[in-house]
Amino acid sequence: MKEKIEAVRIQFDRKNKNLTAGQLIKYPEGSLGQQLGRYLICINEGQNVTAQREDIFQLLIAGSYSIKEDIAVQYYLFGNGKNSFRNLLAMAVGLVVCPQHIVYFYSRYKDGKQALRFYDLDHFGMLHLPITRIKETFLIR
DSSP: OHHHHHHHHHHSOTTOOOOBHHHHTTSOTTBHHHHHHHHHHHHHSSSOOBOOHHHHHIIIIISSOOHHHHHHHHHHHHHTTOOOHHHHHHHHHHHHHOGGGHHHHHHHHHHHHHSOOOTTSOGGGGTTSBHHHHHHHTTOO
16 A cells, blocks of 8 residues: 555655646545545546645535535635635625525634644645545544
């Protein structure tokens, strides 16, 4: 198993952030990379889609994609300490578009406060790690 992980790490340099879903699928079973590849194929219906940090956040925090979940991820990240203009703008628009979910958004904000800070890490360097281990380590729920 360790040899397979090392082979994947050598094949996909961690500085290469333009990995397609087809390449990510080749990561070890249960890894962040493989789950990200499956997620991208599922939501985009193709293997040539490249991964972005937002996709990793969506997978780790929500596990699925919808407008409600996308806005909830922004509240989670805000609770985790990320206060970029894009994040604040998405939260404001989310309140206008989905005011009926404000209680849910607030609960995701509190969940982000309880998680260990992870939003500014090199997530592409963690693609070979098991997704369950990442969630347990950073208390992501």
